[in-house]
Amino acid sequence: MRHRSFSAGPVTSASRLAAAVFLAFIVFGCEAAPAGSGDEASPDASAEVVTEGAGAEGENAGQDAASEGQEPASEEAAVIRLDPDDPNLEVWRDRDISNDPPREPGPIDVGSVLSFFGLPIARTVEDLVAGEVEVAFMGAPVDMGVGFRGAGEGPTAFRAMTRSVGSMETMVRWRSELTAVDYGNAPIDNLSVDRSMPPIRRMVREIAQTGAIPIIIGGDHSIEFANVAGLADVYGKENVGVIHFDAHYDAGGSRSGHLISHAQPVRRLVDDGHILGRNFIQVGLRGSWPGPEGFEWMRENGLRYHTMAEIDRDGWTTVMQRVLDEANDGPEYLHISFDIDVMDPAYTSGTGTPVPGGLTPREVFYVVRGLCSENNLVGFDLVELNPLVDPGYTTALNAKQIVDECLTGVALRKLGLGNRDYLSPLTRRDTRR
Ligand SMILES: [Mn+2]
Numbered sequence: 001m002r003h004r005s006f007s008a009g010p011v012t013s014a015s016r017l018a019a020a021v022f023l024a025f026i027v028f029g030c031e032a033a034p035a036g037s038g039d040e041a042s043p044d045a046s047a048e049v050v051t052e053g054a055g056a057e058g059e060n061a062g063q064d065a066a067s068e069g070q071e072p073a074s075e076e077a078a079v080i081r082l083d084p085d086d087p088n089l090e091v092w093r094d095r096d097i098s099n100d101p102p103r104e105p106g107p108i109d110v111g112s113v114l115s116f117f118g119l120p121i122a123r124t125v126e127d128l129v130a131g132e133v134e135v136a137f138m139g140a141p142v143d144m145g146v147g148f149r150g151a152g153e154g155p156t157a158f159r160a161m162t163r164s165v166g167s168m169e170t171m172v173r174w175r176s177e178l179t180a181v182d183y184g185n186a187p188i189d190n191l192s193v194d195r196s197m198p199p200i201r202r203m204v205r206e207i208a209q210t211g212a213i214p215i216i217i218g219g220d221h222s223i224e225f226a227n228v229a230g231l232a233d234v235y236g237k238e239n240v241g242v243i244h245f246d247a248h249y250d251a252g253g254s255r256s257g258h259l260i261s262h263a264q265p266v267r268r269l270v271d272d273g274h275i276l277g278r279n280f281i282q283v284g285l286r287g288s289w290p291g292p293e294g295f296e297w298m299r300e301n302g303l304r305y306h307t308m309a310e311i312d313r314d315g316w317t318t319v320m321q322r323v324l325d326e327a328n329d330g331p332e333y334l335h336i337s338f339d340i341d342v343m344d345p346a347y348t349s350g351t352g353t354p355v356p357g358g359l360t361p362r363e364v365f366y367v368v369r370g371l372c373s374e375n376n377l378v379g380f381d382l383v384e385l386n387p388l389v390d391p392g393y394t395t396a397l398n399a400k401q402i403v404d405e406c407l408t409g410v411a412l413r414k415l416g417l418g419n420r421d422y423l424s425p426l427t428r429r430d431t432r433r
Contacts, residue, residue: 092187093199097123105130107181115182116217117162122181128210134178135407136207137215139185140200143386145193145222145262146352150386154399155185155217157350157387161396162404170369170408170417171424177411183207183214194260197226204230208378213410215403218383220352221250224265224337231335231379232274240378241279241330242269243323243371245364246339247355249282249290249305251297262352262384265337270301277301279330283323284308284342287355308357316359320367324420327375335379336371336406340399347398350390361398365405370420372409380406 082089105127107120115121116137122128128136139155159182166173174180186203188196200216204227207214216227224244231240244250244266251266260268266282269275282298282305290297298305304326311319327334341351344358372380385399412418 092189095123095184095187107131107133107179114156114159116159116215117165117175117180117182119175119180119182122183125206125210128181128183128207128212131181132179133181133210133212135180135215135410136183136210136212137180137217138183138203138207139217140188140196140219140223140226140381141185142188142193142196142200142219142223144191144196144220145260146220146384146386147261148352150388151218151220151352151384153387154219154383154385157385157390157393157396158217158382158399158403161393161400165404166408167404168427169423170412171426172408172411172415172417174404174407174411177414178407180407193220193222194258197222197229197260200226201230201233204379205233208234213377214379215407216379216381217403218381218385221246221262221337221339221383222260222265223383224250224381225260225268227337227379227381228265228269228335229272229274231333235333235378237273238276238279239331240275240333240335241281241327242275243281243283243327243334243336244339245283245337245342245368247284247286247341247358248339248353249285249294249298250339251294251303252290266303267297270303276331277303280304281323281326281330282306283319284311284359286357308359311359316363320363320370323367324370324374327371332376333378334371334375336368336377336381338368338380338382338402339384340382340395340402341384343398348395350386350388350393350395351384352386353384361401365401366420368402369405369409369412372406373412373418373422374409374420377406377410377413 100123105124107122107127109120119137122131122133122136127133139158141152141155143149143152165175183203186200188199200223204214204216208231214227214230216223228240228242232238248263249266250263251270252263253267255261255263266280270277270280277298280303282303285305286308306319306323340348341354342359343364344360345351345354345356347361348354371377380403382399382403385395387393387396390396409418412422
């Protein structure tokens with residue numbers, strides 16, 4: 001990624017030094033690993049921050065002029081930047097466990113307090129390790145990337161919806177087969193999607209480094225960038241494939257200079273080299289976006305995609321087999337990024353950018369369970385659930401079921417039953433007559 005610098009025209013060496021110190025503080029001051037530690041992710045992840053605060057060449061000259069009571073040199077020079085002297089500039093990034101009571105590490109049962117699927121909670125990496133956790137849920141309550149309020153409430157709505165687990169199709173209850181926890185919500189900057197990426201990425205990395213599967217509940221789709229980059233930090237650049245279920249391709253270019261929003265994570269991941277284009281598989285695209293340029297970008301970069309037009313022409317069953325086969329023809333590790341708006345708004349009114357003509361619940365449950373049972377799943381995110389526009393809770397209910405199906409697939413794989421067509425003998429056609 002290219003970053004603009006703070007270097008300016010007529011500035012003193014003292015202010016140049018101050019700018020350099022500020023920049024260094026933003027880039028390196030807050031991440032766990034220092035530059036050059038061999039953790040290539042950290043500088044890259046925190047560098048995300050710079051895109052927001054930085055402006056064009058010459059801006060400081062204008063700012064200096066403004067501070068002396070003169071007109072700024074340009075409108076851009078009047079951009080209000082972060083206050084480097086705010087003692088709270090960075091403290092939000094870390095989860096505060098200083099008031100936790102002393103205890104042995106391990107998952108903590110919270111009784112009837114809301115958690116994902118009623119699971120025990122974990123507060124630290126030590127808890128994950130001591131509990132030999134295989135699946136760790138986390139919330140990523142970002143909604144600035146969609147542009148209006150609501151998706152940030154997704155994790156809370158999801159926690160409220162997830163008491164029942166499993167289904168009679170497989171008779172496998174993943175809660176009994178997998179050790180899972182609620183790892184809490186990622187710290188975010190409520191005023192900045194850009195600045196929220198590094199702490200989400202770090203939390204995904206924390207989970208993945210223990211070998212557990214992060215299940216990230218959004219939040220808008222901007223978090224796909226942090227999720228997949230965090231996985232690539234652990235499993236290696238270009239070693240993870242992504243199935244992107246979505247009405248939209250989410251690979252938009254720069255928007256008013258912003259490089260990350262819910263419309264851009266795919267392009268960032270490909271352009272920044274975290275994921276090879278050919279290892280991105282898009283399912284369910286429809287509606288007005290993108291136009292030809294977007295499809296040409298996907299072709300130039302080797303992305304594989306399946307539009308609703310293809311599904312309508314060839315049939316869901318045929319296209320679903322293509323998707324499952326393509327997932328098997330990719331890197332060893334798989335992440336699924338599931339935008340709830342891939343489903344038809346009839347089932348998912350509670351989302352920010354609904355597009356008519358989408359998938360049905362029964363179509364997606366089967367394919368998600370199949371994907372999670374046939375692949376080495378290392379991450380899953382469910383995004384764009386907005387409970388503020390979800391009367392009847394149908395969107396939350398379907399969102400819960402999608403994650404439930406995936407984890408049933410993970411459990412099937414662990415039990416050696418992992419294939420797309422597995423059904424319990426009890427729930428197939430009754431042939432006793
Ligand atoms: Mn999306």
